[in-house]
Every structure is written in C-alpha cells, then in structure tokens.
Amino acid sequence: MQKTTIAILGAGAWGQALADLASQNGHEVRVWSRRGSATLEAVISGAEIILSAIAMKGVSDLVSQVKSIPLSPNTILVTATKGLDPQTTSTPSQIWQIAFPDHPVVVLSGPNLSQEIQESLPAATVVASENTAAAELVQLVFSSPIFRVYTNPDPIGVELGGTLKNIMAIAAGVCDGLHLGTNAKAALVTRGLTEMVRIGQSWGAKTETFYGLSGLGDLLATCNSPLSRNYQVGYQMASGKTLTEILAHTAGTAEGVNTCQVLVQRAQQYTIPIPLTQQVYRLLQGEITPRQALEELMLRDIKPEYHY
Numbered sequence: 001m002q003k004t005t006i007a008i009l010g011a012g013a014w015g016q017a018l019a020d021l022a023s024q025n026g027h028e029v030r031v032w033s034r035r036g037s038a039t040l041e042a043v044i045s046g047a048e049i050i051l052s053a054i055a056m057k058g059v060s061d062l063v064s065q066v067k068s069i070p071l072s073p074n075t076i077l078v079t080a081t082k083g084l085d086p087q088t089t090s091t092p093s094q095i096w097q098i099a100f101p102d103h104p105v106v107v108l109s110g111p112n113l114s115q116e117i118q119e120s121l122p123a124a125t126v127v128a129s130e131n132t133a134a135a136e137l138v139q140l141v142f143s144s145p146i147f148r149v150y151t152n153p154d155p156i157g158v159e160l161g162g163t164l165k166n167i168m169a170i171a172a173g174v175c176d177g178l179h180l181g182t183n184a185k186a187a188l189v190t191r192g193l194t195e196m197v198r199i200g201q202s203w204g205a206k207t208e209t210f211y212g213l214s215g216l217g218d219l220l221a222t223c224n225s226p227l228s229r230n231y232q233v234g235y236q237m238a239s240g241k242t243l244t245e246i247l248a249h250t251a252g253t254a255e256g257v258n259t260c261q262v263l264v265q266r267a268q269q270y271t272i273p274i275p276l277t278q279q280v281y282r283l284l285q286g287e288i289t290p291r292q293a294l295e296e297l298m299l300r301d302i303k304p305e306y307h308y
C-alpha cells in the first residue's frame with residue numbers, strides 16, 4: 001500500500017509495539033511521549049493517522065492538547081487505550097469523538113499482549129469504526145504476516161471488550177493464585193463474559209461483538225497469561241499483598257484497577273448486576289480477602305444460567 005504518515009501518541013509498551021508494526025510495513029512513523037523532546041504539534045503535523053496508546057488517566061488532557069492544534073479534516077483518530085474515564089464513565093473513543101465530531105474515530109483492540117508482539121509472535125486484532133473506509137485504511141496500515149487485522153462496525157463493543165476483560169483478568173489472577181483449579185477458572189471466565197455482555201448491552205454494544213477477538217479473545221489471552229499486568233495484580237493479591245504494594249512494583253499500567261471503580265459507579269447509576277466486578281472492587285478496596293470474595297460469589301442466590 002501507499003506510504004502513510006502516522007503519529008503514535010504514547011511511547012509505553014503498547015505505543016512502541018504499534019509503532020514498530022507500522023514501521024515494519026514501511027510507513028512513516030513519529031512517536032510522541034510526554035517525556036520526549038519532540039513537541040505534540042511537530043509529531044502530529046501532516047499525519048494522516050493519529051493513534052493514541054496512552055494510559056486512560058492521560059486521555060482527556062491529551063485530547064484537549066490535540067484539539068488546540070489545527071488538523072487536516074481527513075485525519076483519522078485511532079484509540080488503543082483500554083479504560084474508562086472516572087469523571088464521565090465515557091470510553092476513550094467517546095472522548096475523542098465528542099472532541100472531534102467531524103473526524104473518523106477508530107478503536108483498535110484485541111488479544112494483544114505487547115511483549116509477544118514485540119517478539120514477532122503471530123497475533124490478530126480488530127479495528128472498529130462507524131466509518132468503514134477509515135477502519136479499512138487502518139487495517140491496511142497495520143496488517144502484516146505476523147499481525148492479522150479484522151474490521152468491525154461496532155466500535156463501542158470492541159472497545160468495551162478490551163476494557164472490561166481487565167477486571168476479569170484480575171479475578172483470574174486471584175483464581176490461579178489461590179490454586180482453585182481448572183473448573184473454577186472456566187466458570188469464572190464464562191460468567192465473566194456473561195457479565196461483560198450485560199454491561200455492554202447497557203452501553204448499546206452488540207452482543208456478538210463480545211464473542212469475537214476483542215471480547216472472548218482478549219479475555220482468554222489476559223486471563224491466562226502471566227504477561228498481563230491485570231492478571232498479575234490478582235495473582236499477587238491472592239498471596240496476601242496489598243494493592244499499594246503490588247502497584248508500587250508493577251511496571252506499566254494495570255487499567256483494570258481504575259476500570260473496576262468506574263464500573264461500580266456506572267452499574268449503580270444504571271442498575272446493572274455486576275457480581276464479579278463487585279467482588280473484585282471490594283478486594284481492591286481492601287474490604288475483603290480473596291477467600292471471602294470467593295465465598296460470597298459461591299453463596300449468592302441460586303438462579304437460572306440465562307433469562308431467555
């Protein structure tokens with residue numbers, strides 16, 4: 001394909017991996033980091049695609065900074081952040097789209113542990129947008145023999161899959177850390193997916209999106225890999241460490257911690273049942289031990305698996 005100019009905002013593990021994938025495909029890639037020497041203006045000037053891969057806590061501020069810089073009207077905005085805004089409970093793509101109503105916004109999300117991608121191991125991802133042409137361009141830019149990219153028309157569903165699975169990955173880490181066995185893990189991941197679907201429906205996401213790469217796919221990757229920072233948080237909590245101790249020694253961002261708090265707030269507002277998320281929340285708050293969280297989940301009122 002034609003050489004494209006891409007600005008990657010965020011030089012963390014994920015921003016760097018995505019920058020390398022685009023560079024390997026021959027595109028002109030410029031990376032901006034808040035600690036780097038290049039200005040934001042210089043990095044995004046003339047870029048056809050601006051991709052943000054920063055942590056959730058910086059998204060609103062970054063959006064305001066980008067908004068103060070004139071962009072070409074065709075510039076495509078891509079978000080690869082997996083989190084929720086604590087003030088508004090909005091997703092990153094919603095924040096970008098509200099600030100740039102006339103620009104196409106694309107969500108990039110999938111089972112993509114950055115370390116494996118940096119080792120050139122094969123992976124697949126999803127680029128989702130209401131603007132099909134924008135999603136197809138981003139698909140072309142990143143597709144390679146080691147990175148298979150699918151398009152999808154449900155950006156909110158794709159984004160929520162990647163965001164909500166982080167809470168389940170914390171729970172899966174606890175499950176493995178307590179050596180609860182394969183049956184327990186299967187039950188947790190399956191009921192976790194049911195909870196993700198329920199939350200997604202309240203946001204207007206399509207149910208089937210959660211059964212794809214960005215939902216079930218990312219759930220499986222993150223709940224089963226010690227490379228996941230969220231899984232590590234749960235695993236270490238099972239050994240009795242406090243959240244503060246764990247985060248002090250965690251390299252990188254475990255978004256599930258913040259997402260869990262925001263989701264509890266949103267679930268109260270919209271009356272969404274979120275039993276697993278509630279227990280992860282209470283555990284992270286230091287209100288209960290991992291064993292107590294397990295007991296409370298197992299002793300809930302018995303009920304049908306589905307309400308058909």
Ligand SMILES: NC(=O)C1=CN([C@@H]2O[C@H](COP(=O)(O)OP(=O)(O)OC[C@H]3O[C@@H](n4cnc5c(N)ncnc54)[C@H](O)[C@@H]3O)[C@@H](O)[C@H]2O)C=CC1
Nearest residue numbers: 010011012013014015054055058081082112113114252253
């Ligand atoms: N590492 C991975 O395997 C994957 C990560 N993600 C998501 O990508 C996002 C970034 O994750 P990582 O790169 O792994 O984290 P990281 O901790 O390695 O890097 C975070 C980046 O965000 C920047 N940042 C943090 N606060 C900021 C602020 N206030 N203003 C501007 N920049 C700020 C940091 O400078 C850094 O460049 C997260 O939402 C994560 O869930 C998504 C897919 C895979």
Ligand SMILES: O=C(CO)COP(=O)(O)O
Nearest residue numbers: 110111112113228229230
């Ligand atoms: O989102 C990820 C894989 O798709 C990365 O997971 P962690 O943020 O838990 O490391």
